[in-house]
Amino acid sequence: MTKEHIVSAFDRDLEGIQATVMKMGGLVEEALRGAIKALETGDTELAQKVRKSDRSVDELDLKVKHDAARILALRSPTASDLRLVLSVIEISAHLERCGDYAKNIAKRSIVLAENAQIEGTVPALRRMATFVLSMLSDALDAYIRKDASLAEAVIERDLEADDMYNTLFRSLLTHMMEDPRSIAAGMHLHFIAKNIERVGDHATGIAEQTIYVVTGALPEDDRPKKDGTSITFKPSDE
Amino acid sequence: MTKEHIVSAFDRDLEGIQATVMKMGGLVEEALRGAIKALETGDTELAQKVRKSDRSVDELDLKVKHDAARILALRSPTASDLRLVLSVIEISAHLERCGDYAKNIAKRSIVLAENAQIEGTVPALRRMATFVLSMLSDALDAYIRKDASLAEAVIERDLEADDMYNTLFRSLLTHMMEDPRSIAAGMHLHFIAKNIERVGDHATGIAEQTIYVVTGALPEDDRPKKDGTSITFKPSDE
Structure with a gap:
């Protein structure tokens, strides 16, 4: 073995819980991709599948919390090991929320399949989704590799996701x-946009956990505002 | 002293961290009340005050996480003490999100102060806010008193909050x-309604933590859906 330290039972516990979180990450990314595809194609069967898959994400979230509590109780980790266990709880919560958003998008896609489309919106939503999915994927990568500079880069990209949302x-x-006939569809599409933008916020939250694990401190809370639509009519107010 | 056990340094730590969470709860309730008042009265100064106050909530959230990590590292609590420390982290996260919602409502109230009102909407929002604030207050009470049945009652009330949101x-x-001229205002009011409804979800999340602390298990995840608008046109889909 070329590892720097001997693999202990504790290390195995930590690896196990991190593997669970990564599995959650994979499921959430798949759910988000599925939800957007269901929206694009009007495939209500796929949408139903995405909705049902959220149960597995919720179960993994409970498993992470349970395993983390067990590790804390049995192993009493300190310093960076403790930070790692705490970060796993936080990341799991972020992923669970992203899973909820995927489920919600899938639900709305079923309603929208029966309504007239608003031209150009779905392609814009897909671009936004692709963008935040790459943020999420990089945030999880940064976490596993404990790469603080990749995590910083994810946090910076959140501004761009906010811009995409505001434009939409x-x-x-x-x-x-x-066209007032498009109002009902517009409100659902607006919520989908907001949900996608929130996935970017959660990717940022995951990236912050990497920085916490690596440096021992959370980044200053001066990151971009989460929602710019409240200032759409009065930008000077920010 | 009539207490059943001698107050140890550990108990003091636990009391301290719970006190911080209760302080957060007080600030968040005040911010929500202020945000709704600013919306009702068009008081943009109050809205700005609410926005700024969110910083204190965020700081307390970081303090809770920091103190919890310290307790876990120094005291290595197990069983119900461990659950208590973990629950405090979760509750703090719920309150921090509620603080974000208050801030967001305050921001939107500033925009709305310059727009025409949609008749009846603000009073309906106030009723909804009063309702979820009582949920939040009871959820925090249930936590401090470790009253699982009060916590259960909070969880049940969330259905009613969802109904109020769907009606709105x-x-x-x-x-x-x-009246298409009301669309811009309508979209902001819709988000405010959604934010208020989400406070009810977080009150439910806090109530679930009480049940976790008291019973050692989280309630089954069969609680009411978080958002019914995606099925407005197709109720059979739920």
């Missing part, structure tokens, strides 16, 4: 004003 | 369709 919000508003 | 959503949709 304005475009939706215009469509709804021009 | 349909009413907003109708207004927006009838």
Whole structure:
């Protein structure tokens, strides 16, 4: 073995719980991709599948919390090992929320399959989803590799996700004003956009946990605001 | 002293961290009340005050996480003491999110102060806010008193909060369709409604932590769906 230290029972516990979180990450990414595909294609069967798959994510989240509590009780980790266990709890919570968003997008895609489309919105949502999915994937990568600079880069990209959301919000508003028949669909699409943007926030939250594990401190809370639509009409207010 | 056990340094640590969480709870309740008042009165100064106050909530959340990590590292609690420390971390995260919602409502109230009102919506939002604030307050009470049955009652009330939100959503949709000039305001009011409804979800999450501390297990995840608007046009889909 070329590892720097002997693999102890504790290390195996830590690896096990991190593997569970990574499995959750994989399921959540798949659910998000499925939800967006269901939205694009109007495939309600796929949407139902995505909705049901959220149960597995929730179960893994409970497993992570349970395993973490067990490790804390049995092993009493300190310093960086303790941070690792605490970070796993936080990351699991972030992923669980992302799973909820995927489920919610899938639900709305079923309603939208029966409504008229608003031109250009779904492709814009797909671009946004692709963008935040790459943030999520990099955030999980940064965590596993304990790569603080990759984590920093994820946090910086959140501004761009916010911009994409704000642009989409304005475009939706215009469509709804021009054609009031599109209002119901517009409100659902708006929520989908918001859900996707929130996945970016959670990717950022995961990236912050990597920085916490590596440096022992959370980054200063001066990161970009989470929602710019409240200032759409008064940008100077920020 | 009539207490059943001698107050140890560990008990003092636990009491300290719980006191911090209760302080957070107080700040968050005040922020939510302030945000709704700012919305009702168009008081943009109050709204700005609410926005700024979120920083204190965020700081307390970091303090809770820091103190919890310290307790875990120094005291290595097990069984119910460990559950208590873990629950405090979770509750703090729920409150931090509620603080974000208050801040977001305050921001939107500033935009809305310059827009035409949609009749009846703000009073409905106030009723909803009063309802979820009582859920939040009871959830925190149940936690401090370790009262699982009060916690159960909070969880049950979440269905009613969801109903209030769904009713409001349909009413907003109708207004927006009838008067497209109200669309921009309607979208902000919709988000405020959603934020208030989410506070109810977080109150439920806090109540679940009480049950976890008291019984050692989280309730089964069969609680009411978080958002019913995605099925507004197809109730059979649930």
